[in-house]
Amino acid sequence: MKAPDIKLLDARGRPLPSAESYTGTGTGFGGQLQRWNPRPKTADAALLPELKRGNARAEDLVRNHGLASNGVQLHVDNIVGHLFRLSYKPRWRALGMSEEDARDFARDVEAAFTEWAEDPINCWVDAERKRTLTMMVREVVATHSTVGEAMGSAEWIERRPGALYATAIKMVNTHRVSNPNFSGDTARRRSGVEIDRFGAARAFWVRNHDTTGYGFSDGFGTEWRRVPRETSWGRQQFLHVFEPRGDGQTRGANQFLSVMEQLPQLGKLQQTKLQNAIVNAMYAAVIESELGSEAAMEIIGGEIGTDKLEDYMTALADYHEGADIRLNGVKIPHLMPGEELKLMTSSNADNGFSELESSIIRWIAAGLNVPYEALAKDYSKTTYSSARASMMEGWRYYMGRRKIIASRWASMVFALWLEEALDRGVIRMPRSASRGFYEAKASWCNAEWIGSGRLAIDGLKEVKESILLIESGLSTYEKELAKMGEDYQEIFAQQVREMEERRNAGLPPPSWVKALALAPEEQPQEEVAN
Template sequence: MSKVQILAPNGLPAREQLSTWQGAGVGFGGQLERWQPRLQTIDAALLPNLKLGNARAEDVTRNNAFAANGVQMHIDNIVGHLFRLSYKPRWRLLGISDADARAFAQDVEAWWYEYAEDPVGCWLDVERKRTATMMVREAVGTHTKLGEVSAAAEWVERRGTPMRTAVRMVSPKRIGNPGDRGDTANMRAGVEFDRNGVAIAYHIRQLASGGLGLGTGFGGEWRRVEREAANGRIKFIHVFEPSEDGQARGANQFLTVLEQSHMLPKLQHTKLQNAIVNAMYAATIESELGNDAALELIGAGDESVEKIAKYMMAVNSFNSGSKLSMNGVKIPHLWPGEKLHLQTSGNVDNGFADFESSILRWMAAGLNLPYEPFARDYRQSTYSSARASMMEGWRYYMGRRKVIAARFATHLFVLAFEEALQRRLLTLPRKATRGFYEARASWCNCEWIGAGRLAIDGLKEVKEAVLRIESGLSTYEKELALLGEDYQETFAQQVREMNERREAGLPPPSWMQAQALAPEQPEPTE
């Protein structure tokens, strides 16, 4: 006996539509009946249109001011003007004391700033255009637009520095299968994998002449670059945040807002043209002149020009003869069948500002940015709402700083730090029980200090920080990091300034006097 299957009125199996979850059923009134998306892996959904999606994201950030501002906000809030190294070797695992670790950390940080942040030499960059901070800023901007960051470690001999380690920034657009071939079991979108899903090599498309803007700038050759050398030294850096197992490439953040980002400028241009047209004409006259008569006036027959002139003179004579006026203002008496329409600019907006704000809120949500700074719109913001928006954005920035910016910067640091140890530019503490290759992660542990958090009410936030420190809930290191500063540099500078004040005969600063100069302020109402 064959299996009996009950069908719903739409002809589909009823069992599949009787879900207790409305979202998995047909929905109210069958509204979800035709919504039948396929279950796909992230690569199956992303890779077929990866190039097109990235191209659209780049085009939007070039031509949409709000999209460009969204990228810049990521850069300024995640990285800032200086991405500071806070080197923290795990001294307990390395067999050294805390004092030895702090002394070594000072040497390492001084060496890093000399080598990586030299604004003249730019030794860390193969092209010698970028400092380490500039490379991280570029990495964050690229990740925002393309969803991933890539760079290649190279060995370059140069005069002016004993270091040979240099990093070449590689656009993710250049990663792809050789010859644009299709994906295979062990290669997807230019990334080679082993049987465990570990990336082992990348295929980089070489550059060629751009053809004066007529070409793409890409050549027809690919170069295979291994991910790491036999000793574990990184040869190619690829950073992105995967959202699913087996993911080969990153997804850019503009994919969810590309449609809105593309249409908003067109909407603005159309509205601007409408406003210009309204401003050009102060008034128009609507006439009920028939088609035949109108055609005859404007071009039918050889005497059209003469007829138009006679018609306009007759209308002008009629209007000039009108003697009607009110409060000294002349009121025209129109020709029979004419209607006067005054053009005003009062309806130029016609709800456009609210509609534009709605689109910008959608874009801000898709880019995980606070609406107010993204749209440059603070008209309806209060102190509480602005602070809540800022704190929500700050939590997102900190996640991106840790997962993307700090990880990329740590890769740069590890590459240079390894060579510095080999060249004796740095020497590990003598009492260390484990060498660099035995405990690479412990020797290369570091934190990165980026842009400081925006303060809406500086006085309140300073008092809040002091109370956290005094109550043991925080430290000077954490609070100064929120300001984008290194507490050790701040303390050292305070000692120098106090000594200089003492030598100059000036009294030391008083915290009580500072508090007296900054009394309690009432809670802002807006």
């Protein structure tokens, strides 16, 4: 039985004013917050009941709304880029081997993994054989940006001759993970995810495909398969990445939920404005006549009005057809005496539409955590300082997403491959290592990932900043080149090869110091002295 609400009244029977410590917990100015009484809920209680509807709406927006599609594409291009490159860094101290052995081992691993993961012809990394690792990670980021999570299963597929490894990843549509037979959530199974008493995932229920009736059905079948999260010896079987925001959260929440109401309304607003613009572009030609009111009313109305109107219009048509006056081939309208030609046009006032549209797009950009200028493709009011501030703010967000979503997914794929490569003997551990793969899996699989480089608004200033950071000891070549989307080891090796080729060709070595001295902001000492 619900306890009755207790209200404190004054001597006149009016409710006493609230004594909240924070104004936000009161009724607000003029009682505006009086009806705002949301219920406290856990993350799953707020998300799971409407998970399918929210994700379906987000996918529909990305398919049909330009801003939503661009918002997802900004995530993909800034987080992943054209190549997601492995920078393998085994924790050699924890593994008991020397740094030199670790470097040699890392070079062999990087070469072997890249050969398998980025094979553009065979695509062995993908169970569907459609994607390279970079393509797969781009899809993961796009899916996560749309529905808040990404899923896949680790498959063991014995390939035909030419494939060294059986490891492959099958991408899983997030809608396929659901409770079997559409059953409700329980304490140990929520939206297709089995959990233990601590909330850790134990298994995933994956719905099969139904390929019949495309266009009339959703493409999902009526059978479910239980996929364990990992095997008994710790090999991962199901990949699931998302960023939890609350205690016990089981599934990811998509970013479009906070702007789900504004995006469709913006589309309707633009369509309405477009229709208005079309109407404004139309005009009407009106001929005013000095015909008397009685004669006009007789032509328009009365029993014989139709015949007289016909006679009048016929006479006008015959007159205009006969008056064929032209100037350089262009016909000049010659009106009857007493007629006047007027063009009636509609006004085309903006009425503040541009400012309203810009305000809504800024709201959407804030909800999607992307810079307004990049989302709207509008740099008309942007200065260098504001553009750089916006870019750096976006870059910080993208780097966080790269670490917890893209890099985590790629590291899970890398761990699956490294386990098989060591087991098959394609890769051999250094003899100095004191711990095996399963004893220190995290140390053996530790890796960094290099994605797209940071956008440079002023290339010269960006390069000079990197040089100063390196020379002052505040950064390294590895970090600065990673900001550009490059691997410093590859750059150094290529520079050695190029200098050797220049030497063999009789060319002088490049002078980076001279190039810096010729920068516009720093004149050579000889010119300053003169």
